[in-house]
Amino acid sequence: MIPYGRQDIRQEDIDAVVEVLQSDFITQGPVVPRFEEAVASKVGARYGVAVNSGTSALHVACLALGLGPGNRLWTSPITFVASANCAIYCGAQVDFVDIDPVTYNLSPEALEKKLSDADEKSCLPDIVVPVHLCGQSCEMKRIHELSQSYGFKVIEDASHALGGRYRDFPVGCCRYSDITVFSFHPVKIITTAEGGMAVTNDAALAGKMQLLRSHGITRDPELMTHAADGPWYYQQIDLGYNYRMTDIQAALGISQLNRxxxxxxxxxxxxxxxxxxxxxxxxxxxxxxxxxxxxxxxxxxxxxxxxxxxxxxxxxxxxxxxxxxxxxxxxxxxxxxxxxxxxxxxxxxxxxxxxxxxxxxxxxxxxxxxxxxxxxxxxxxxxxxx
The missing domain is CATH 3.90.1150.10 (Aspartate Aminotransferase, domain 1)
Incomplete structure (x- = not known):
C-alpha cells in the first residue's frame, strides 16, 4: 500500500543517533539544546523548548500563558483533537471558530464576528489557537490585529507547517503570535520519532515552559524560595510534567533539519x-x-x-x-x-x-x-x- 505519509530515514540520521547512543548522555543532555537552537534559528525565533510531543508543546504553551479554570481557548474544529484538548488539560473552557471554505483554516471573518458577539456577553477568549492546516499558514496578520483589539494571546499550532512561510517570514518567527508549536511525528515535515517544540521570542515564556516540561524542578538559586542546602539541591517550584525530549530524538531531529x-x-x-x-x-x-x-x-x-x-x-x-x-x-x-x-x-x-x-x-x-x-x-x- 502507498501510505498517506511516511518518514525518510537515511544513513546520516542513523549515524547521528548511534553517536548519541555511544556517548555519556542518551536522555536530556547537550544535544537537546543544540536542537532547540537549530530550530529556533531556522524559523527566526529567539528561544526553542523541545518536548516529547506536539501535544505537550501545546499544553506547556497554554500553561505558560496562564490558561486555567475560568479561562477560555478558541481554536478550529478542523484539527487534531490536541489543539482543543490542551485547554481541557488546564481546566479551561473550549470553543471553536468555523473554517474558511477555501483555505480550510480558521476564518478571520468568523473569528471577528464571534469576538464581537462574545465582547457583548463578556465571554472573550484568553487564547486563540489558529491551526496551519496541511502546512498553509492562517491569515496571522489579521488574527494578530484582532488579538490587539480584544486582548487575547495567540498560540500558532504549526504542527503541519515547519518550513512554511507567511508574508515572507518563516512560520515560527512569532511575528504575529506569542508562541508557535511544532510536531516531529514521523509523518510530519521532519521527525524525531515522537517529539515537539514550542518557540517564542519571550524569555519569560521560554523559561516557564522549560520549567514545566521537567516536573517544575529548578537548580537555579535565583528561582529558589530559600537557600540551597548544598550542591546537590533542587526545588520543585511549580507543578510540572515529564515532557522532556531525549538526546537520541534531538540527534535525529538535527540530522533531519539539515534536509x-x-x-x-x-x-x-x-x-x-x-x-x-x-x-x-x-x-x-x-x-x-x-x-x-x-x-x-x-x-x-x-x-x-x-x-x-x-x-x-x-x-x-x-x-x-x-x-x-x-x-x-x-x-x-x-x-x-x-x-x-x-x-x-x-x-x-x-x-x-x-x-x-x-x-x-x-x-x-x-x-x-x-x-x-x-x-x-x-x-x-x-x-x-x-
Missing amino acids: LDEYVTRRHEIAERYDRLLSDLLVTVPLQHPDAYSSWHLYVIRLQLGAITKSHREVFESMRESDIGVNLHYIPVHTQPWYERMGFKKGDYPEAEQYYAEAISLPMYPTMTDEQQDQVVDALRGAVVG
Whole structure:
C-alpha cells in the first residue's frame, strides 16, 4: 500500500543517533539544546523548548500563558483533537471558530464576528489557537490585529507547517503570535520519532515552559524560595510534567533539519504535479493563499459530490481497495463524543462539517515517486469516474 505519509530515514540520521547512543548522555543532555537552537534559528525565533510531543508543546504553551479554570481557548474544529484538548488539560473552557471554505483554516471573518458577539456577553477568549492546516499558514496578520483589539494571546499550532512561510517570514518567527508549536511525528515535515517544540521570542515564556516540561524542578538559586542546602539541591517550584525530549530524538531531529528545505521543495513538486494531473477530475484541489508558502504536509482534495455518482465513502473505500492509503484530516472536533457531552453538536460549524463530508487526504511524502503518484491518480480516477 502507498501510505498517506511516511518518514525518510537515511544513513546520516542513523549515524547521528548511534553517536548519541555511544556517548555519556542518551536522555536530556547537550544535544537537546543544540536542537532547540537549530530550530529556533531556522524559523527566526529567539528561544526553542523541545518536548516529547506536539501535544505537550501545546499544553506547556497554554500553561505558560496562564490558561486555567475560568479561562477560555478558541481554536478550529478542523484539527487534531490536541489543539482543543490542551485547554481541557488546564481546566479551561473550549470553543471553536468555523473554517474558511477555501483555505480550510480558521476564518478571520468568523473569528471577528464571534469576538464581537462574545465582547457583548463578556465571554472573550484568553487564547486563540489558529491551526496551519496541511502546512498553509492562517491569515496571522489579521488574527494578530484582532488579538490587539480584544486582548487575547495567540498560540500558532504549526504542527503541519515547519518550513512554511507567511508574508515572507518563516512560520515560527512569532511575528504575529506569542508562541508557535511544532510536531516531529514521523509523518510530519521532519521527525524525531515522537517529539515537539514550542518557540517564542519571550524569555519569560521560554523559561516557564522549560520549567514545566521537567516536573517544575529548578537548580537555579535565583528561582529558589530559600537557600540551597548544598550542591546537590533542587526545588520543585511549580507543578510540572515529564515532557522532556531525549538526546537520541534531538540527534535525529538535527540530522533531519539539515534536509528541511529539500523536503519542502519536493513536497511542492508533488503538490504541483497533483494539481496538473487532477485538473480534469471532479475534485477541488487545495487553494494556496497568496500570503502563504505552504510546507505541504498534506494534500487534501474535496470531492464535487453533486457532480459525481459515487459517495464520499465509496470513493474512499475504492482507493483503499486499490492499495492507496488515503486518509481524512480531520473529523470535526466538536462532533467527537467527548465534546458532544460538553454541549457541542452537529450543525454548530457548517463549513467544517461540509469540508468533512467531501475531504480526502491523498498520499504526500518527499520520497514518493512519480510512478507512485500516477498510481494514486489512476486509482482516484477509477474511483470517481467508475
